[in-house]
Every structure is written in structure tokens, then in C-alpha cells.
Amino acid sequence: MVDNDLSNVEKKLQKATDELVAWSQSEGMDINVSKTKVMLFGGHGEKLNVMIKDTFVDNVSSYKYLGVFLDSDLNFTMQTDYAELVKQRELQRKFAD
Numbered sequence: 001m002v003d004n005d006l007s008n009v010e011k012k013l014q015k016a017t018d019e020l021v022a023w024s025q026s027e028g029m030d031i032n033v034s035k036t037k038v039m040l041f042g043g044h045g046e047k048l049n050v051m052i053k054d055t056f057v058d059n060v061s062s063y064k065y066l067g068v069f070l071d072s073d074l075n076f077t078m079q080t081d082y083a084e085l086v087k088q089r090e091l092q093r094k095f096a097d
Contacts, residue, residue, distance in 0.1 A: 007023070014050055
């Protein structure tokens, strides 16, 4: 959702979420609220109030999605730090043998 007004973003996102929940239920599936997250990109700490079945969805400032760390500022420092750490671990294992 793209909009300069946070309340408009919330309304649009809630509508889309409600439609997703209705569709998933019609297909015999449930959305797991505890595994569902919401993130506002470029929001500078603002929170979005989105609900699924009377439960607020957790706001996060970063999230690992398909192996890539995303953060609300779209700063990939967390991803590059993680990739560097993984590489260092691989090198340590390689030279430990």
C-alpha cells in the first residue's frame, strides 16, 4: 500500500487483510496470526494497527523473508552482516579440519 497518510495505509491494509482471511477460510485454511507480521517501510518507528480475528498483527522493524533480511528502512546492512557472518563460519570450519 502506498500513501502519504498512515490512516489510509492502515485502512487499505486492513481491507486487504480481511479479504485474505475471508478467501483463506472459504478454501478451508486459517491464517496463523502468531506467524503473521506487518512492517511499515520508511515509517520511522510508526506502527500499523492491523487485525486478524480480533487480534493485532505484530509490527516488526525487520524480518527474514526467503533468506533475505528486510528492515523498515530498506537498509541492507543487516543482510550483508549476516552474509559476512555465514562466510566467516564457513571459513572457520574449512580451516579447522
